Amino acid sequence: MISERLSQDQRRAQRLARYDELRAERPHLFVNPPEVPFEILIDAESQAAVADECAARLRAQGKPEEYGDIGVIYEDAYVIALRDAVRRRDGSLGPYIRVIPLVNAVGAAILPLLPDGRTVLTRHFRHGLRDWHWEIPRGFADPGEDGPATAARELLEEIGVPVSGVELLGRATADGGFDDIYLARIDVSQLPADGTLEAFVEGIDGLRLVDRDEIEKMIMAGELTDLYTLAAFAFAVARGVL
Incomplete structure (x- = not known):
C-alpha cells in the first residue's frame, strides 16, 4: 500500500511539474479573466483535493485512479492533453480537460x-x-x-x-x-x-x-x-x- 501511494505521488508530481512548465511557457493559456466561469486553480491544496475526489470516484467505478490526475496527462509529437483543477460558478471544485498543440504556434x-x-x-x-x-x-x-x-x-x-x-x-x-x-x-x-x-x-x-x-x-x-x-x-x- 505504501509503495502504491509513493507511485501515485510520484506520478502526480511529474504531471504537475510538466504542467508548471507549460504555465511558464504559455501563460496566456492559464489566465483567469474577470468573472470567469471556470477558474483555474494552481495551488497545490486545491489540485490535490480535485485529484483525490476524482480518484475516489474512479476507484468506486473500478477504473484507474490516474484518470483523475491533475496536470499534463498525455503528450506526443502533435498535442498535449492536460487536466486543470477548476472552481465553478457555484463554488464547487472539479477537473476540466483540454488538448493543445505541442508547438506553441498557430x-x-x-x-x-x-x-x-x-x-x-x-x-x-x-x-x-x-x-x-x-x-x-x-x-x-x-x-x-x-x-x-x-x-x-x-x-x-x-x-x-x-x-x-x-x-x-x-x-x-x-x-x-x-x-x-x-x-x-x-x-x-x-x-x-x-x-x-x-x-x-x-x-x-x-x-x-x-x-x-x-x-x-x-x-x-x-x-x-x-x-x-x-x-x-x-x-x-x-x-x-x-
Missing part, C-alpha cells in the same frame, strides 16, 4: 484558389471520426514555423503545389485554440496528376475542383461539414474573393 488552413474561381478540396480520412471528409489543406505548425510557412508546407504536402506567398483571410477559433485561415492563388497546371506520397500517407486519396455554387450545394447536402473549410468559405465570400 496552425494553418489554406483555401487553394484557381484563376477561374474554383477551389481545391481534398478527400481526407479523419481517424477521429472514422470517415472521409471533403476539406481544404490544414495542419499543425512545425517548430520555428510562422503561419505563412506552415500554410506553404501543408499545401505542398497535401496537394503537391509549391507557393511563394499566401494571403491571410482570417482566424478561426476552436475549443483547443485557434488557427489562421489563408488564401493561396494557384494554377491548375501545378496540381500533380497522382498526388503526393505525403498526402497518401496522411489519408488523402483525391482532389475535387469546385466553384462557389458547388460548395454551397455541398454544404446544404451535408457533404461538406469541416469547420475550417466552412470558415475559409465564409471569409472568402465576405472578402469578395469568391
